[in-house]
Amino acid sequence: MDRQIYLDNAATTKMSRTAIEAMLPYFDKTFGNPSSLHTAGQRAAEALSYARSKVASLLGCEPREITFTSGGSEADNQAIISAAAIGERQGKKHIISTAFEHHAVLHTLEKLKKQGFEITLLDVGERGLITPQQVGEAIRGDTCLVTIMYANNEIGTIQPIAEIGAVCREKGVIFHTDAVQAAGHIHINVKQQNIDMLSLSAHKFHGPKGIGALYVKKGIVITSVIEGGAQERGKRAGTENIPAIMGMAAAFEEACKSIDENAAKLTVLRDRLIDGISEIPHCILNGDREKRQPSNVNFCFEGIEGESLLLLLDDKGICASSGSACTSGSLDPSHVLLAIGRPHEVAHGSLRLSLSEENTVDEIDYTIKSVKETVEYLRSISPVWRDLASGKKEFVLK
Numbered sequence: 001m002d003r004q005i006y007l008d009n010a011a012t013t014k015m016s017r018t019a020i021e022a023m024l025p026y027f028d029k030t031f032g033n034p035s036s037l038h039t040a041g042q043r044a045a046e047a048l049s050y051a052r053s054k055v056a057s058l059l060g061c062e063p064r065e066i067t068f069t070s071g072g073s074e075a076d077n078q079a080i081i082s083a084a085a086i087g088e089r090q091g092k093k094h095i096i097s098t099a100f101e102h103h104a105v106l107h108t109l110e111k112l113k114k115q116g117f118e119i120t121l122l123d124v125g126e127r128g129l130i131t132p133q134q135v136g137e138a139i140r141g142d143t144c145l146v147t148i149m150y151a152n153n154e155i156g157t158i159q160p161i162a163e164i165g166a167v168c169r170e171k172g173v174i175f176h177t178d179a180v181q182a183a184g185h186i187h188i189n190v191k192q193q194n195i196d197m198l199s200l201s202a203h204k205f206h207g208p209k210g211i212g213a214l215y216v217k218k219g220i221v222i223t224s225v226i227e228g229g230a231q232e233r234g235k236r237a238g239t240e241n242i243p244a245i246m247g248m249a250a251a252f253e254e255a256c257k258s259i260d261e262n263a264a265k266l267t268v269l270r271d272r273l274i275d276g277i278s279e280i281p282h283c284i285l286n287g288d289r290e291k292r293q294p295s296n297v298n299f300c301f302e303g304i305e306g307e308s309l310l311l312l313l314d315d316k317g318i319c320a321s322s323g324s325a326c327t328s329g330s331l332d333p334s335h336v337l338l339a340i341g342r343p344h345e346v347a348h349g350s351l352r353l354s355l356s357e358e359n360t361v362d363e364i365d366y367t368i369k370s371v372k373e374t375v376e377y378l379r380s381i382s383p384v385w386r387d388l389a390s391g392k393k394e395f396v397l398k
């Protein structure tokens, strides 16, 4: 089958025509180094300044509050390391986050823990939601940072960011949000939402890979994680990737313009997909049904392995993802699914389908049919399923 249905937009997105075209002149025509004093350099510097203003205005902040990074991971690292450095200077070494953050956040926190920081990971509950009250109760006199993701990359749940930000502001604690899945998909205004630091990444909203941005509220001193030249006002060394920065600005602008229109379209497709897949016996939707991204569908199926499901769907032309990433030989189930309380054996049988506005009803219907057939087939050859079906073992999912 030649058909390819791309349902892995939380992993990365196809670049938009607008973004590609915005990049092209900066490979050969305006290729200067923005740090150079000659005209060619100054043209590149103008582009850089234009892109910074564009990204800033789309987030509701000032251009000087934006630092370009190599992507979401670097922005997360830099935000957390910066807040920790400020905390350390003030003798505050407690950080609050959640158990289902992206590894760019969790692994940075683990590193800080080895350096004597105390980390509190809030319980996200079965629905995958944090409350502002939880955050308020966890904040202590020595808390230097609260870092909570805007929208979860696996189960799509959306946190009450403005309310959490208000709690942090009231208590005088820096609030960072990993908004990589939210930027370009949800309306963001860092001032109105009480956000002190925010990470975003272009390739999650139809921009190029390897470029992102970190917003840091003025007054908060940020630490360089890459040493070298004085680019980005000394906050991030290395010659700026002008084509990617221009592509990101164009993609971000385009995405922000169509947030409402895309959300309306995606919600219809998502709900159709959820309703269709829900007809499969012994499966469960992961993440709150309402407070989730219009693009996210994530299910666990009892008695199957997520990897097998993925490979068979790929044979049918469907690109999907499973939470149970097989990392370096060990089959660890997704930390996100474990955080919402799915038992190991159930977490292994997960499937994430993340949509884009280019998907069609026809593709959704074909996907429902394919998932149903494939789950049924995998169960028919599974010894685990045989034990469940014969009553030898009890179902976890009713």
Ligand SMILES: *Cc1c(COP(=O)(O)O)cnc(C)c1O
Binding pocket: 010, 011, 070, 071, 072, 073, 074, 076, 102, 104, 149, 151, 152, 153, 178, 179, 180, 181, 201, 202, 203, 204, 210, 211, 212
């Ligand atoms: C993709 C992603 C990242 C990492 O972004 P990169 O640009 O790929 O480094 C971080 N956080 C979340 C929530 C993501 O989805």
